[in-house]
Structures are given as structure tokens and as C-alpha cells.
Amino acid sequence: MKKLLSFLLIMFAFMQCSNEESNSDCSENLLRGKLAIKGICLNYTIQLVSGEIDKDLIESEWVDEMTGTAYNDVFALQNVCDFPNGIEEGETFDFIVNKSPENPKCAVCLAYRPTPSKSISIIICS
Numbered sequence: 672m673k674k675l676l677s678f679l680l681i682m683f684a685f686m687q688c689s690n691e692e693s694n695s696d697c698s699e700n701l702l703r704g705k706l707a708i709k710g711i712c713l714n715y716t717i718q719l720v721s722g723e724i725d726k727d728l729i730e731s732e733w734v735d736e737m738t739g740t741a742y743n744d745v746f747a748l749q750n751v752c753d754f755p756n757g758i759e760e761g762e763t764f765d766f767i768v769n770k771s772p773e774n775p776k777c778a779v780c781l782a783y784r785p786t787p788s789k790s791i792s793i794i795i796c797s
Contacts, residue, residue, distance in 0.1 A: 697796035702766050704793075707742055708735065709760040710784030713751035717793070719744040720763055728768070730787040737785055747786035748793070752777040755795055765796040 702722030709715055719729060729746045748754055750772055758764055772792030 696767055696794070697765070700767055701796060702768070703763055704766055705763045706758050706760050707745060708784075708786070710786065712780040712782040712784065713748070713754070714782075714784035714786050715748040715751065715754065716742065716745050716786050717748055717791075718742055719746075724768070728789060728791055730789050733787045735785055742787075745787050747788075747790035749790035750792040751779055753792075753794070758795075766793040767796060768792070769794045 700722070702724060703720040704717045705720050707716045707718040716733075716735075729744050730742075732741060732743055733745050734741045750769060769792035
């Protein structure tokens with residue numbers, strides 16, 4: 672019973688993640704990304720589809736060690752608490768780089784799923 676209660680509390684905290692979209696700065700430097708891998712415990716890999724970004728922020732080539740699939744122009748999602756739940760693997764979305772990331776405000780499990788070594792905090796634009 673104690674484990675079930677702990678699990679429910681963690682899930683409640685997880686669901687309290689801020690998934691609000693912010694459009695405050697979405698008029699400049701708009702990028703298009705694709706959720707390439709929607710991994711366990713919010714280990715998400717995003718692929719840059721279009722737009723200009725500092726190439727030092729992303730992996731120009733990365734191989735997923737679980738599948739052997741190679742990806743170009745990818746990064747790990749840094750601000751997992753702010754990513755909308757409704758975006759599914761393979762879907763594209765517009766975003767900007769979050770230049771003032773905050774600390775996460777949700778519980779995240781620690782199961783391992785490979786992601787690129789470089790990560791970026793982003794703001795989803797609608």
C-alpha cells in the first residue's frame with residue numbers, strides 16, 4: 672500500500688508539469704523540430720527540421736545505441752517538464768531556444784534511455 676501511495680504521489684507531481692505553451696518570443700528565430708524519439712522517463716530526442724541554430728548546440732550526427740539508427744541535427748530535450756504531452760513521436764512542431772531556462776518543476780523517473788549528449792531548453796510555439 673505504501674508503494675502504491677508513493678507511486679500515485681509521483682504520478683501526480685509528474686502530471687503537474689507545466690505544459691503551457693509560451694508565445695512571448697516566437698516571432699524571432701523560429702525553428703521547426705521533430706520529436707524523433709519519445710523515450711521512457713521523458714528522455715526525448717528532438718531533430719532540427721528547419722531553421723538556423725548554433726551548430727555547437729546540437730549533435731550533427733548521433734547514433735541511437737538501442738536501435739542503431741543514425742540521426743542528423745539532434746539534441747536531447749533539457750526542459751522535460753515544459754514539453755506538451757500531446758506531441759507524439761514523429762510529429763513536428765515550432766519552437767525557439769529558451770535562453771533563460773528554469774529548474775524543472777516536476778518529478779522525473781530515472782530510467783535510462785540513450786539521448787544525444789547535447790541538450791537544449793526550448794519553448795514550444797503554436
